Amino acid sequence: xxxxxxxxxxxxxxxxxxxxxxxxxxxxxxxxxxxxxxxxxxxxxxxxxxxxxxxxxxxxxxxxxxxxxxxxxxxxxxxxxxxxxxxxxxxxxxxxxxxxxxxxxxxxxxxxxxxxxxxxxxxxxxxxxxxxxxxxxxxxx
Numbered sequence: 001x002x003x004x005x006x007x008x009x010x011x012x013x014x015x016x017x018x019x020x021x022x023x024x025x026x027x028x029x030x031x032x033x034x035x036x037x038x039x040x041x042x043x044x045x046x047x048x049x050x051x052x053x054x055x056x057x058x059x060x061x062x063x064x065x066x067x068x069x070x071x072x073x074x075x076x077x078x079x080x081x082x083x084x085x086x087x088x089x090x091x092x093x094x095x096x097x098x099x100x101x102x103x104x105x106x107x108x109x110x111x112x113x114x115x116x117x118x119x120x121x122x123x124x125x126x127x128x129x130x131x132x133x134x135x136x137x138x139x140x141x
Contacts, residue, residue: 015027037045055062 001065014021015024018024019028022108
């Protein structure tokens with residue numbers, strides 16, 4: 001750090017001693033422009049520089065906060081999806097509980113009907129007319 005300050009001091013001394021050289025014009029031109037600076041503009045420039053430094057030094061923390069924001073959004077979406085799936089399961093369970101008595105009643109109705117079935121007559125069903133009785137369908141098997 002000290003070496004940089006010494007080099008800067010040497011550059012300033014060289015610019016002051018030789019203002020017409022390229023080095024002198026390169027260093028003294030900004031100082032001439034800064035000489036016409038009003039106090040208000042100087043204050044705004046200083047605050048802007050300070051704000052820029054604050055942003056530069058706080059950049060890692062800002063990136064970490066952005067990462068936390070992404071993580072928190074992911075966790076929010078995960079929690080929301082879990083709540084929605086749990087809600088769907090609860091609705092399905094409630095529907096099953098509501099429909100259980102109806103199913104039992106239907107089973108009872110079917111069971112009662114089964115007891116009072118009519119007796120079949122001894123008549124056999126005839127096979128459809130397309131069936132062969134001589135077993136010709138098995139000839140190619």
